[in-house]
Amino acid sequence: MRIETATAPGVPGAPNEDFVAVALPAGGHGGALVLLDGVTPPPDNGNCVHSVPWFTARLGGALLELSVSRPDATLAECLSAAITVTADAHRGTCDLSHPLTPQATAVAVRWGAAELEYLVLSDSVLLVEGTDGVLTPVLDDRIDRLRAAGHQVAALRNLPGGFFTAAADPRVAGRAVTGSVPVAAVRAVAALSDGAARGVEVFGTDDWASAFALLRKGGPDRLLARVRELELADPEGSAVPRGKPFDDATAVLAEL
Numbered sequence: 001m002r003i004e005t006a007t008a009p010g011v012p013g014a015p016n017e018d019f020v021a022v023a024l025p026a027g028g029h030g031g032a033l034v035l036l037d038g039v040t041p042p043p044d045n046g047n048c049v050h051s052v053p054w055f056t057a058r059l060g061g062a063l064l065e066l067s068v069s070r071p072d073a074t075l076a077e078c079l080s081a082a083i084t085v086t087a088d089a090h091r092g093t094c095d096l097s098h099p100l101t102p103q104a105t106a107v108a109v110r111w112g113a114a115e116l117e118y119l120v121l122s123d124s125v126l127l128v129e130g131t132d133g134v135l136t137p138v139l140d141d142r143i144d145r146l147r148a149a150g151h152q153v154a155a156l157r158n159l160p161g162g163f164f165t166a167a168a169d170p171r172v173a174g175r176a177v178t179g180s181v182p183v184a185a186v187r188a189v190a191a192l193s194d195g196a197a198r199g200v201e202v203f204g205t206d207d208w209a210s211a212f213a214l215l216r217k218g219g220p221d222r223l224l225a226r227v228r229e230l231e232l233a234d235p236e237g238s239a240v241p242r243g244k245p246f247d248d249a250t251a252v253l254a255e256l
Contacts, residue, residue: 001024002253002254003022003031003033003252003253003254003255004219004220004252005020005022005220005250005251005252005253006220006221006223006224007020007224007248007249007250007251008224008228008248008249009248010248011246015051015052015053016053016248016250017037017038017039017052017053017056017104017248018036018037018056018248018249018250019034019036019053019057019059019060019250020033020034020035020036020060020191020250020252021060021061021064022034022064022252022254023065023067023068025068029112029113030110030111030112030113031110031111031254032067032068032109032111033064033107033109033189033191033252033254034060034067034106034107035060035106035107035124035191035193035250035252036056036059036105036106036124036166037056037105037123037124037193037194037195037250038052038053038055038056038103039100039102039103039104039165041102045102046095046100046101046102047094047095047098048090048093048094048095048096048101050093050094050102051102052102052104054102055086055102055103055104058085058089059082059083059086059104060104062081062082062085062086063078063079063082063106063108066078066081066082067108067110071110074117074178075108075110075117075118075119076119076174076176079106079108079119079166079173079176080170080171080173080174082166083166083167083168083170083172083173084170086168087170091168096168097168099157099158100157101167101168102167103165103166103167103168105121105122105123105124105165105193105194106120106122106166106176107119107120107121107124107125107126107191109126109189109191109254111183111186111256112183113183114182114183115182115183116128116180116181116182116183116186116256117178117179117180118178118180118189119173119176119177119178120138120139120140120176120177120178121140121164121166121175121176121177122140122142122163122164122165122166123139123143123144123194124191124193124197125137125138125139125191125192125193125194125197125201126139126189126190126191127189127191127212128181128186129186129187129188129189129190129212130187131184131185131186131187132185135209135212138177138179140163140164140176142162142163142164143163146162158172183256186256187255187256188216188253188254188255188256189253189254190212190253190254191251191252192250192251193247193248193249193250193251194247195227195248195249196220196223196224196227196249196250198227198230199211199223199226199227202240202242203230205230206226211223215251216253216255220251220252220253223251227249228249231245
């Protein structure tokens with residue numbers, strides 16, 4: 001089994017709001033991975049005394065632990081419980097009703113002897129490569145669909161008919177894209193924050209197949225370097241308009 005991860009802040013020295021972790025249970029079978037992309041906070045930090053990295057570390061750590069220790073629970077149930085635990089950790093000091101209370105996108109994968117389960121919430125990406133070589137992107141494309149329909153998506157965060165992120169409401173886990181496939185049919189999986197997926201989703205210079213091929217050949221560090229090369233070629237975002245000229249980027253590859 002080969003498992004590699006890499007993560008880098010968008011601006012050197014700035015806090016990295018992403019989270020990635022992998023666990024391999026002591027029994028010797030199966031594993032789990034979690035990748036979160038924290039939402040950059042507003043100037044008032046959503047009336048929260050904690051940073052986004054604090055939130056993603058708490059939520060990501062809880063989700064990974066539950067994914068391993070609760071094989072009887074679905075990944076959506078694990079995410080719901082992790083959101084509750086994290087919210088309880090700062091409910092007494094922070095305004096969890098604020099629409100921009102600390103929050104994150106989420107990708108979780110868990111595999112055992114028979115099945116590989118997955119969960120994707122918001123705009124991070126999961127790529128599943130089958131033993132037949134077919135690469136399947138698993139996407140929560142609500143944001144893209146809203147933009148294509150001409151909506152201003154910021155006002156539709158965590159609202160019916162909008163898009164969803166993991167914040168303080170555990171019910172949002174029920175909005176995630178979930179599924180499972182036979183583990184024997186899977187060769188590898190990769191999870192990317194939207195910052196690591198920019199070659200495909202923002203710059204349009206790559207596709208999922210070429211991004212995955214680079215990830216496999218050069219590892220996550222090389223994929224992140226590719227994204228930085230594209231960003232540095234347009235440092236002001238004038239040729240390719242985007243919300244941030246540089247973004248936190250995180251990738252994980254697991255060859256099963």
